[in-house]
Amino acid sequence: MKLIAPDYYTKFKCIADKCKHSCCIGWVIDVDPDTLEYYHTMQGDLGERLKKGIDESDETAHFILGEGERCPFLNQSGLCDLITELGEESLCQICTDHPRYRNFYSDRTEIGLGLCCEAAGELILKHQEKTTLVILEDDGENEELDVPDESLLTWREELFAIAQDRSRSVAERAAAILDAAEMSIPERSLAEWADIYLELERLEESWTDCLQGLKTTDISDVPVLDTQEWEVAFEQLLVYFLYRQLPFALDDGEYEGRAAFCVLSYRIIHDLCRVHAVLHGRVGLDDLVEIVRQYSAEIEYSDENVEALLDALFEE
Template sequence: MLIRVPDYYEAFHCLAGACPHTCCEKWEVVIDPETARRYGTVPGPLGKRLRAAMGPDEDGDLCFRLDGGRCPFLDRENLCEIHRALGEAATSVTCREHPRFTEDYGPFRETSLCASCPAACDLLLGSDAPLTFLTRETAEPAEPGDPWLRGLLPLRERLLRELADRSRPLEKRLETFLLLATEAQVLLDADQAEELPALAAHWKQPETAVPPGPGLFPYTLEVLAGLEVLDGDWRDLLRSGADAQPADVPEALLERLATYFAFRHLLKAVNDGDLLGRAQFCVLMVLTARRLAAVCGLKEAIRRLCCELEHSEENLEALRQAFLQDAALSPAAFLRQLRG
């Protein structure tokens, strides 16, 4: 099987027992059955604490119950007591895999590092070179993929090339990205995914008139504030961003951010056909990060956005529905924002 990862993936060595960041602080850690059985045999005081801390969450998953908003096994230095005492293999699958997101498409698998992790975000923003992706092969057998993959793969490659075209301002590239995704969505809606490779190869950007009206901000921040909130001060940050002008952020870093989101999200359209909604999400995250960077800095803006949105399927789905139903978040509103 082919495995695809971002070019900085191999440089990532964030382990819960040695990392001082607070990624794990506010999450209920889901404990897989094998790890739960292992905790049942751990002797001594640590074993008693492990077993006492486990309990079902509201969805019925076995978790460590938070203690004052923190995992009960984070020490004062934000290091994992389980990892330090019993080794990485003794932590749950959730902890071992964080901040990795893996998508299995059958003939290949893609793994990305969520920028909600400060160490991963540092790597993402640690270079101004175009973000690329590495492919390696494993002995694991591949499986057949969805037929839509044959069209979506070359289309995504074209979209990534448009983002990387540094001969043009970033806003122009993001506009091209959205317009191509819009035309591709027409084919998907008509069940003509087999036409996507030709569209990717031959598409030329048309002249597009946009009706007058407002752009995305500050309304978008109100929409984000209405979603499920993980961190209590998230809405305060969004309110501060409503009055802020976009920060002066190097385009190369915003390009890398856009590429990160496009790699992570676009191919998921294979599951439901919603390519345009995911393209809008990618652009929205870049524009929102630039706006919030004026309040808290770019890295913190990206970390908070990814934490609140990429870790919540409910929030992602709510945004995609808003793109479909709310005229203030339509493709036209995106284009007005980019041209404004």
């Protein structure tokens, strides 16, 4: 069994108190059974805080969020009291993993970094080289790929090659991905797409504001973002979505729909950047990182939202 990741993966480092959008705020943080058992052994003041700060009444224990939906162990300096007192090894599994995600195949596990994290977004979207996949671990066992896994991974390699063909614009590459999937994006105005996104579950008011801007802002005179630095950033975005989203087709069978979802996501994010340019007088890659962070947190981390958009791709 192998562990495989994008080549930038090992460069990731949490920026902790420097993060403008802490993952310790606003998210339900589950505590896995092994870590919960470990927390039960804690004594003294920290043991009391753990006892009071974890709700065990549900099937899955979780931290009780405080004022401002903050984790009870996130201090005012933006650091985790559990880390400062016990070390990183004391964290529950979800805190240890975030923003990492995994997809599982018959011969490998693939790991990546979610764009809901601003540090991950900075790393991925400003990565200048074509993304390649590297082997991080290999136990030497040569498991055989199941036929569905092999078929999907072969197709994904073809889509990667299209997405990374720098002889064409990213817009042309996105269209070619749709052609390869024998799909098209339904012809709707940006306002109509904004309404579809506004119907989805939303977390942050700032995301609602972004979508309202998409609905009401005229960007017909705003040029597409096609300078070299933008093209590379959007290429990385397309590759990220293909890497993360296509494997779910093994479960739901939405091979063509998942590919189209990747293209739709790129196009909506591109136009949100153009809206930002109108509303704020400028737009830069740092703004792209923030827009992508919101998109990922609001869409990718909600199965229901992704499913609703897949349905919208098949509606006339």
